[in-house]
Amino acid sequence: xxxxxxxxxxxxxxxxxxxxxxxxxxxxxxxxxxxxxxxxxxxxxxxxxxxxxxxxxxxxxxxxxxxxxxxxxxxxxxxxxxxxxxxxxxxxxxxxxxxxxxxxxxxxxxxxxxxxxxxxxxxxxxxxxxxxxxxxxxxxxxxxxxxxxxxxxxxxxxxxxxxxxxxxxxxxxxxxxxxxxxxxxxxxxxxxxxxxxxxxxxxxxxxxxxxxxxxxxxxxxxxxxxxxxxxxxxxxxxxxxxxxxxxxxxxxxxxxxx
Amino acid sequence: xxxxxxxxxxxxxxxxxxxxxxxxxxxxxxxxxxxxxxxxxxxxxxxxxxxxxxxxxxxxxxxxxxxxxxxxxxxxxxxxxxxxxxxxxxxxxx
Numbered sequence: 435x436x437x438x439x440x441x442x443x444x445x446x447x448x449x450x451x452x453x454x455x456x457x458x459x460x461x462x463x464x465x466x467x468x469x470x471x472x473x474x475x476x477x478x479x480x481x482x483x484x485x486x487x488x489x490x491x492x493x494x495x496x497x498x499x500x501x502x503x504x505x506x507x508x509x510x511x512x513x514x515x516x517x518x519x520x521x522x523x524x525x526x527x528x529x530x531x532x533x534x535x536x537x538x539x540x541x542x543x544x545x546x547x548x549x550x551x552x553x554x555x556x557x558x559x560x561x562x563x564x565x566x567x568x569x570x571x572x573x574x575x576x577x578x579x580x581x582x583x584x585x586x587x588x589x590x591x592x593x594x595x596x597x598x599x600x601x602x603x604x605x606x607x608x609x610x611x612x613x614x615x616x617x618x619x620x621x622x623x624x625x626x627x628x629x630x631x632x633x634x635x636x637x638x639x640x641x642x643x644x645x646x647x648x649x650x651x652x653x654x655x656x657x658x659x660x661x662x663x664x665x666x667x668x669x670x671x672x673x674x675x676x677x678x679x680x681x682x683x684x685x686x687x688x689x690x691x692x
Numbered sequence: 693x694x695x696x697x698x699x700x701x702x703x704x705x706x707x708x709x710x711x712x713x714x715x716x717x718x719x720x721x722x723x724x725x726x727x728x729x730x731x732x733x734x735x736x737x738x739x740x741x742x743x744x745x746x747x748x749x750x751x752x753x754x755x756x757x758x759x760x761x762x763x764x765x766x767x768x769x770x771x772x773x774x775x776x777x778x779x780x781x782x783x784x785x786x
Contacts, residue, residue: 448717449713449714449715449716449717450710450713450714485706485709487710501707501710542710542713543710545706545709545710545713545719545721546706546709546719546721546737547709547719547720547721547722547737547785548704548705548706548709548721548722548735548736548737548738549704549706549721549737550722659701659703680737680738681704681738682704682706682707683701683702683703683704683707684703
């Protein structure tokens, strides 16, 4: 192969450009959370854990921009973002409220090379999510399932109530798959006969659910800032290497950037 | 003094990956940055970032030194890296 052919096979990265996204489908996940299936002509594909920036422009030219994790697996043609409605947010009330199929907005991505997991990384996978922080971790679980990976994976997922659990039915199906375990904790209200945890994530809960330190699990934590900081500190205290713990904080309000 | 730190709790550097890509062609959150304050080496995506209306301030997670400051102005984009000793991008990202 000549040098010219090599250059064609591996194009140099380009600076990100804003693209036009069109909403194809709106999926109600919970009363406050929606997933949007979007079409982006020229989309280059993504890796599990990456996000996109969304920019809305008002009639007066005012612009608001937020980041949203990609929830879909790289293997599927659909690009899906999951948005939680933040009451005082600038972008989420539209994306998780008024948006309709056919609507268009500006988007750039995929973004991120740090909070990313791909099947070839192998090893045990331990995921910790709070609220809508599940989105990038769901992309990892979907990617793992689509690639038929037998990497052992455990998800510890904190929600306020059972009704607030995003992707609930899909997580139940995943829990039945060999090598996958889904553990819920409900912090505010639990249904009758609830068998999961009933408190905020703490060290004891992480010790009970995470893989042993000796197997060196890759750990991804995503959610509101307080949850992420408590979980990351406890995991380090348990003995997990800082290098294996990757975090994505959503901010103090528990919303994904509003 | 408002140095961008008082606005809110920090997010992780990955939150501003898009802003970095306005200037850099490669994906920058996986790049390693060496703090000039304490010598700590960390992924850009792992250090603290304080977003502002005009840009973002990146701080060392260990010693809080400002290692990167990106500011949008009507005139253009400013990058201030006085607090960074070195930025390393792996060949796989180039």
